[in-house]
Amino acid sequence: MIRDPQTFQALLDSVTRFTRERLVPAENEVAETDAIPHAIVQEMRDMGLFGLTIPEAYGGLELTMEEEVRVLFELCQTSPAFRSVIGTTVGIGSQGILMDGTPEQQAEYLPRLATGELMASFALTEPDAGSDAASLRTTAIKGVDSEGEHYIVNGSKRYITNAPQAGIFTLMARTNPADKGAGGVSAFIVDAHSPGISLGRIDRKMGQKGAHTCDVIFDNVRVPAHQLIGGVEGRGFKTAMKVLDKGRIHLAAVCVGVARRILADALRYAIERQQFGQPIAEFQLVQAMLADSQTELYASECMVIDAARRRDEGRNVSTEAACCKLFASEMCGRVADRAVQILGGAGYLAEYGIERFYRDVRLFRLYEGTSQIQQIVIARNMVREARA
Numbered sequence: 001m002i003r004d005p006q007t008f009q010a011l012l013d014s015v016t017r018f019t020r021e022r023l024v025p026a027e028n029e030v031a032e033t034d035a036i037p038h039a040i041v042q043e044m045r046d047m048g049l050f051g052l053t054i055p056e057a058y059g060g061l062e063l064t065m066e067e068e069v070r071v072l073f074e075l076c077q078t079s080p081a082f083r084s085v086i087g088t089t090v091g092i093g094s095q096g097i098l099m100d101g102t103p104e105q106q107a108e109y110l111p112r113l114a115t116g117e118l119m120a121s122f123a124l125t126e127p128d129a130g131s132d133a134a135s136l137r138t139t140a141i142k143g144v145d146s147e148g149e150h151y152i153v154n155g156s157k158r159y160i161t162n163a164p165q166a167g168i169f170t171l172m173a174r175t176n177p178a179d180k181g182a183g184g185v186s187a188f189i190v191d192a193h194s195p196g197i198s199l200g201r202i203d204r205k206m207g208q209k210g211a212h213t214c215d216v217i218f219d220n221v222r223v224p225a226h227q228l229i230g231g232v233e234g235r236g237f238k239t240a241m242k243v244l245d246k247g248r249i250h251l252a253a254v255c256v257g258v259a260r261r262i263l264a265d266a267l268r269y270a271i272e273r274q275q276f277g278q279p280i281a282e283f284q285l286v287q288a289m290l291a292d293s294q295t296e297l298y299a300s301e302c303m304v305i306d307a308a309r310r311r312d313e314g315r316n317v318s319t320e321a322a323c324c325k326l327f328a329s330e331m332c333g334r335v336a337d338r339a340v341q342i343l344g345g346a347g348y349l350a351e352y353g354i355e356r357f358y359r360d361v362r363l364f365r366l367y368e369g370t371s372q373i374q375q376i377v378i379a380r381n382m383v384r385e386a387r388a
């Protein structure tokens with residue numbers, strides 16, 4: 001917990017410097033090689049970025065949600081692939097352990113997650129269970145043998161971010177196959193190197209080069225019973241939903257950071273580019289695009305800060321998190337689209353970088369719940385509260 005504003009400002013300043021001096025200059029290399037340089041990952045470790053949200057007692061920085069989103073506003077003014085390095089650990093991979101893990105599970109994993117020595121991936125989505133997450137089919141069947149109680153896991157997971165780098169998976173699997181809904185799902189911590197786990201080939205994506213996703217296949221994987229998160233069966237879906245509530249605010253903050261960068265690039269271009277004898281920034285139709293982007297960006301920043309503060313106060317932010325994810329991800333798409341328009345032909349060329357952002361940000365409206373899923377969450381909560 002950073003209670004001293006000056007210490008927190010020093011962290012923010014160092015993240016801003018790191019983003020400008022190390023990440024931005026490496027953007028093209030990452031896009032071309034589809035890999036984040038090891039030296040950059042190590043610097044992220046050294047800065048404590050893997051432990052942003054992990055309690056100090058376990059070696060993390062224990063940032064509040066408000067502090068976390070302010071760090072993301074700075075860190076994400078570059079290719080979103082850099083954030084993905086810490087994304088599953090800080091965003092969703094470690095949060096199930098943090099929220100619902102037993103003290104033993106927390107003591108075992110959180111210190112290594114905080115240093116970045118261990119990376120966590122969140123394994124919920126399946127080939128036939130995407131938006132309808134509760135329909136997942138991966139099973140974890142309890143048994144006992146000479147080595148003790150365990151679960152045997154079978155099934156496959158899809159689009160698992162950071163799976164190739166993961167040391168552990170937060171896995172959602174069905175412990176009660178008779179219960180086809182959310183109540184039959186449990187959450188586990190699974191060692192990624194367990195016998196029977198194999199990875200599919202790295203997915204070829206439209207954008208976000210350097211951030212890797214792939215299938216993860218579980219073939220009779222033996223998971224010791226003490227790896228059941230919280231030690232109780234049937235709570236895995238709720239753990240996943242709570243993790244996603246937090247993850248959606250985190251991701252909305254990512255959208256704000258990336259949109260800030262895209263808008264700054266578009267503004268600079270508009271000031272430098274001369275047409276009809278003056279900078280195109282002087283033309284009102286260009287100004288309208290700049291102003292609309294600035295307004296929507298400001299609205300997103302305010303929403304994200306407000307939702308983060310509410311979460312810090314211990315309030316249920318399921319609705320607010322979905323509102324933030326919905327609005328900020330759509331905002332980022334519009335900001336990127338207007339930026340291409342402001343740059344004109346240059347916006348379509350790879351060398352200006354805007355077309356790369358245009359492709360990168362398309363994912364924001366899809367992962368951790370599509371825009372349509374956010375609308376469902378918001379409206380369902382509204383109806384439920386109105387009826388209560």
Ligand code: COS
Nearest residue numbers: 124125131132133134182238241242245318367368369373
């Ligand atoms: N926090 C805690 N518990 C929650 C919750 C939340 N935010 N949301 C739902 N739950 C609980 C419900 O209260 C319910 O519990 P009870 O059975 O005890 O009442 C249980 O979880 C099931 O909830 P619900 O009936 O709403 O589940 P649905 O199957 O209808 O699905 C949605 C809900 C659509 C919201 C869910 O499937 C979802 O978020 N899908 C998108 C998944 C996603 O984001 N995937 C991206 C993967 S990570 S890249």
